[in-house]
Amino acid sequence: MRIRLNLLFFLFISIGHSQEEKVTYDFELTLEAEYRYFPKDAAFEGQKDHFPSLAIRPEYSISWNQGDDALNFKGFFRLDVDDERTHWDIRELYYQKTKNNWEISIGLKKVYWGVAESNHLVDVINQTDAVESFDGEQKSGQPMAQFSIYTNNVGTFDIFYLPYHRRRTFPGVKARLRFPLVIDKDDLEYESDAQEWHQDFAFRWKHYFGSVDIGLSHFYGTGREPLFVFDTLGSINAFYPIIHQTGLDLQVTHNAFLWKLESIYRHADAQEFFALVAGAEYTFGNIKSSGIDIGVLLEYLYDERDQLALTGLQNDIFFGSRIAFNDVQSTEILIGGIADLKNSSKIFSLEASRRLGASWKLEIEARLFSHIDNRELILSNFQEDSFFRLSVLKYL
Numbered sequence: 055m056r057i058r059l060n061l062l063f064f065l066f067i068s069i070g071h072s073q074e075e076k077v078t079y080d081f082e083l084t085l086e087a088e089y090r091y092f093p094k095d096a097a098f099e100g101q102k103d104h105f106p107s108l109a110i111r112p113e114y115s116i117s118w119n120q121g122d123d124a125l126n127f128k129g130f131f132r133l134d135v136d137d138e139r140t141h142w143d144i145r146e147l148y149y150q151k152t153k154n155n156w157e158i159s160i161g162l163k164k165v166y167w168g169v170a171e172s173n174h175l176v177d178v179i180n181q182t183d184a185v186e187s188f189d190g191e192q193k194s195g196q197p198m199a200q201f202s203i204y205t206n207n208v209g210t211f212d213i214f215y216l217p218y219h220r221r222r223t224f225p226g227v228k229a230r231l232r233f234p235l236v237i238d239k240d241d242l243e244y245e246s247d248a249q250e251w252h253q254d255f256a257f258r259w260k261h262y263f264g265s266v267d268i269g270l271s272h273f274y275g276t277g278r279e280p281l282f283v284f285d286t287l288g289s290i291n292a293f294y295p296i297i298h299q300t301g302l303d304l305q306v307t308h309n310a311f312l313w314k315l316e317s318i319y320r321h322a323d324a325q326e327f328f329a330l331v332a333g334a335e336y337t338f339g340n341i342k343s344s345g346i347d348i349g350v351l352l353e354y355l356y357d358e359r360d361q362l363a364l365t366g367l368q369n370d371i372f373f374g375s376r377i378a379f380n381d382v383q384s385t386e387i388l389i390g391g392i393a394d395l396k397n398s399s400k401i402f403s404l405e406a407s408r409r410l411g412a413s414w415k416l417e418i419e420a421r422l423f424s425h426i427d428n429r430e431l432i433l434s435n436f437q438e439d440s441f442f443r444l445s446v447l448k449y450l
Contacts, residue, residue: 121152162195212256257272277294277295301316318330349375351373355368369395399425417446418444418445
C-alpha cells in the first residue's frame with residue numbers, strides 16, 4: 055500500500071503527555087472463518103465455486119489527558135482462494151485531539167455519511183473495499199486531516215483535507231461477481247495529472263431541528279467510484295474522474311416511522327447526473343410483549359445514469375424487513391429484495407447474525423440474482439453468481 059505517512063503524525067502522540075497522567079489502553083482481536091459458496095455454474099473461465107477464507111481484525115486504542123488525546127488503530131487481513139481478495143488494510147490509524155467544542159483527527163480514518171438502507175449515495179469519503187463485500191458496506195481507510203467544530207444552535211461543521219486517493223480493488227480470475235475481463239486496479243488511469251496525489255477536500259454540515267436530522271455535504275477531488283466506458287466490442291475502459299459532488303441526507307422521526315432521503319448531484323467533465331434514495335421504515339415494537347421488534351422498509355432508488363450506474367440501481371424499489379429479537383444473543387435478521395421497475399431484474403438478500411456464548415458470533419448472508427435483464431450492463435455479469443456465506447467470528 056503506497057501511502058506515505060508523515061513522521062510528524064507520530065509526534066502528536068506526545069502532545070501534553072506527562073508521566074503523572076493516567077493512560078488508558080484497550081486491545082481487541084477478532085478472528086473470522088468464512089465460507090462462500092456459489093451454487094450455479096460459473097459464467098466465465100477460471101471462476102471457482104467454493105471460497106473458504108480466514109480474516110484477522112486487530113484493534114488498539116490508547117488515550118490520555120483525560121481522554122482529550124487518543125490514538126486509534128484498526129487493522130484488517132484476509133487470506134482467500136481469490137488472490138485479489140487476499141489483502142490487508144489499515145482501516146484506521148489516527149491521532150485525535152478534543153478540546154472544548156472542537157476536534158481534530160490526523161491519519162487514516164473511516165467516516166460514514168447517510169441514512170438510507172439500500173444505497174449510501176452521500177457516503178463519498180472512503181474507498182469501497184469491493185473484494186470484501188458485494189453491497190459496498192466495507193470501506194478502506196482514508197488518509198485525512200479532519201477538523202470538526204460543534205455548536206448548540208448552528209450544528210456541527212466538518213472540514214476534510216484528503217491528500218491521497220486509494221484505488222479500488224476488483225475481483226481476480228478465480229472470483230465470482232466480476233466482469234468478463236479481469237480488471238487490474240493499477241490499470242485504471244486518473245483524469246488528473248497528479249494521479250492519486252490530487253489534493254481533495256470535503257465539507258459537511260449536520261444539525262437537527264426537533265425530529266428532523268439533516269446533513270449537507272460537498273466533495274471536490276478524485277472520485278472514489280471509477281467511471282466505466284464500454285466500447286462497441288464490449289471492452290471496458292475505466293478511469294477516476296475529478297468530480298464535484300453535493301449531497302443531502304435527511305431523516306425525520308415521527309412516532310414509529312423513520313422517513314429517509316439521500317440525494318446527490320455529481321458533476322465531472324465526462325459525466326454529470328442526479329441520484330436519490332427516498333423511503334421509510336416503520337417499526338412494530340415489542341410484538342405481543344415478546345420483546346421482538348419488526349421493522350418494515352421501503353425505498354425508491356433513482357439514478358440518471360440509467361444502465362451505466364455502477365450499482366445497477368437506477369430505477370428500482372427496495373423492500374425489506376429488519377427483525378431484532380432483543381435477546382441476550384443479539385439475534386438479528388434482515389431480509390429484503392430489490393426489483394427493477396423497467397425490466398425483470400431482481401436481487402433478493404438475507405443477512406442474519408447471532409452471538410454464541412460470550413465471545414463467539416455466527417453470521418449468515420445469502421444473495422439471489424433472479425431474471426437479470428441482459429440490458430443491465432453491470433448486473434448482467436453477475437446473473438450466475440447467487441451465493442451463500444457462512445461466517446464464524448471469535449472475539450479475544
